[in-house]
Amino acid sequence: MAGVLDSVNQRTQLVGQNRLELLLFRLRGRQVYGINVFKVKEVLQCPRMTAIPNSRSVVRGVAHIRGETIPIIDLGMSIGLPGVPEENLPTSFVIITEYNRKTQGFLVAGVDRIINMNWEDILPPPKGAGREVYLTAVTKLDDKLIEIIDVEKILSEVSPMEEDVTEDVLSRNERDRGGLRPVLVVDDSSVARRQIERCVTAVGLEVITKNDGKKALEFLKEITADGSNVTDHLAMMISDVEMPEMDGYTLVTNCKADPSLSGLYIMLHTSLSGVFNRAMVEKVGADDFMAKFSPDELAERVMHIIDNL
Template identity: 30%
Template structure:
């Protein structure tokens, strides 16, 4: 059984820990054995505990990967067969199976796996972003010993897809929670997207916000919200690219006019905490207001954001919290949040 404790690494070290486990896929082309275990991981910051398989009470649902609910110290927790959610229908649930109990975006869920292997300490600069949008349940991947890959799963996306199908709404992103931003149509998602055009002559310019998030769904949703609040946007898909361009921005360029940064925390190459630390240690940028937004909940993560130097730490796509943070950080003349 894997033991979960408080992270011991320093804030801004660009280090995180993940729980490693496998899911078994059959019929992998080119594999010598038709049953091929694939290595996966989940950020320890999302995990409350790992438990032995409890008694699961079946419930009515149209999502086949939902096995039912179980009681965890008086709380009903949905039990999700993770292998089945990934499309590996052949992996059985047995008495030796374990449950990874997660908490993020103020929701708890239990993901049933064959077993956990170890906790691995990882540097975000070793994590590569998915090479294609086809890997929509993966937030990153990295090469480990013996030339194996470990894939970091997007548990939020998996849970939201299941909830969307259970309610008949489809995988609608962040529509499951009241007050959460709901994304609309998609737009380009390169390393950086240019800001909107400046205000016409005679009108004050809109505040320019830099949004950094590796998730296309989350980035699209928050950018649509901010544009609806009369804010101009520059988008980046990871902290490393945003940092390099910010420090090298020439006077008069769009990036030199950024008034506030809204950044995700979990990102390949450079995480949000490390991005904040670098900005706070840079003479030119150190006074830049920064809002971190994340699905990681709890006082531990808020404390880590404060240690890094963030001005605010808000729930992922929580409109109320984001508006309050914007009002505190932007000039009083801005009234777009009203």
């Protein structure tokens, strides 16, 4: 336990400083990719896998790891690249990750190293990249481009989840919320923005979306530039944590330090979970935290917050 707490304390030193750690890896070829270390549970040599009948081709099988049966997804195949050849499996690696309350392994050709970076150096994908691109961000290291993959988009295609609020939840919360102030949703993943927007609009609230923390902060400062308070314009903000240019932790830190923004109710809604993230949420002063993505749970939490503000 002491080791875990020491690790928490060490990681939380990055919070509010707009920094992150990336694990660098390769698929096919020389291109380097990155994944936030906070989403990585462990990295191991490709274990023995058991094929799953009638599964999608990108799911190479399941592996029994530390008492869990974990699906192994070929990350290259999931973004349209050739997968790891069968003969290369013994020298390949699996990155065990936790996203959206689920554990899965990503099969990659090779793992490089961990680097510490500033979110300001992590940029959105080029505008001409298109809507179907599997990237949430890019950055450079030693003049080499590093691509950060939109894992939420991949998982929504490999294992689609229910995105709609159930009638049972809606029927138990039929209060008319028309005319209430809108909810600001901040997320760099187009899939996540769509999921949250559908959920919040289903309970009768208007939604404004922004792609990252920097754009959100600029918007918040713009609507309060006339001296008004942010609560005159918005009911609450739901923000992701991992975002290019400015992460959710830094966004919260900036909001809570600004008198005109500090009264805004902020929920961090993230695919990161566990003791590390909860310690960080407490440190930056967010009002609430929820792990992605349960439409019913999010809808009920939003309605409870709105009805009690």
